[in-house]
Amino acid sequence: MQRITITLDDDLMDDLDRMIDEHGYQNRSEAIRDFTRAGMQQAAQQTGKSGSCVAALVYVYDHASRDLSRRLVQNYHGHHDLSMATLHVHLDDDNCMEVTALKGSGAELQHFADHIIAERGVRYGRLVMIPTEPEGKKTRKRADHRHS
Template identity: 60%
Template sequence: MQRVTVTIDDELMAALDRYMEAGGHQNRSEAVRDLVRAGLLKEPKADDGARNCVAALVYVYDHETRQLSRKLVHDHHTHADMSIATLHVHLDEVSCLEVSLLKGPKTEVEHFASHLIGERGVRYGQLVVVPAEPEEAEKAHGHGGAHRHAHPHD
């Protein structure tokens, strides 16, 4: 392990301490390592687009927008190989929220998400992408050894 000295202003240190406490970290070093790992997972790589990923696409749309509900269902059906599941919630008389779980090559997932978010009548959309490669999953867990929890395929 390497030792690093970092200077942090009081406001940021207070935020780090809150993060540490909320996350159950034993010390600041553990919290900082966790934040660095999370930041590095977001860093794009040259071959990142071809890598498989899983993603959550969250979007809110106006279901009264002409033909929008039909278009969204059609888009999901034409990308059935990418769609894992969708949760649909009625927010009010006209607004629906959907959370779609997707899988596939990152560029294809991002393209599909951009297409859905860009539809007329979609008012909000955000995609959260998680690498699905085994080595990336181990890095995300913070260890390369035994897991402390079960996965469905175990």
Template identity: 70%
Template sequence: MQRITITIDDDLLAEIDAAAEERGYQNRSEIIRDLARAGMQQSAKQAAPAGQCVGALVYVYDHSARDLSKRLVQNFHGHHDLSLATLHVHLDGDSCLEVTALKGSSVDVQHFADHIIAERGVRYGHVVMIPAKPDTKPGRKHRHK
């Protein structure tokens, strides 16, 4: 086993401690290991499907985090081909929620979402991807007027 040092904000640590107590864990290391394993399993299950997809990237971030808003905007401008639209909601004095519709190759969408979620100051993030396949069933045409 390896001993590591991590930095966790006070609110998240309080949630981890409460969950550990509720579930009967003896210490923080045990619950953090289990949560990490669960996260890795979830990531494996959500591995990007091959081909094109549409996706929804949902994340909450601290808008006062140093240069975070600027970095997010730069990331989106650098990947303008993936982003269709973004909904921005002010949750409170410090937190913003954004929901972004994405479209492109599943590899590119997943890579972009991972990069946004990993930004310092992003407190929560999740991407849902749906394969975008052409409709080949007879009689099912979708037209925009």
């Protein structure tokens, strides 16, 4: 770990301290590390350089919309390598919500999500991506913790 010195104006420092309190951070360093990671991930996502990610695609749609179910299934089958699991929830007589766990490159996940959210009949949608391997840092393997 490295120690650095930064200079912030009083207004920004007040905003930072307020965010630290609102989010329950124990100290400024933890908050700044998390905010920095989030900012770096957002910048990487915007430039299409997110690398390997996991994501949650959440969307609400009108289940009676003409051919929407068929179009959604076609999209998922066309990208079967990205989708890990989907939760389907009936919200009311007209609306359903789906939450899909995805895994792949950030660019592929964003492309897939954009197509799902743009379908006629999808009312709201959002993709939340989390990097699985920080840039320049390999994840370490532990002998006592395995995933199939």
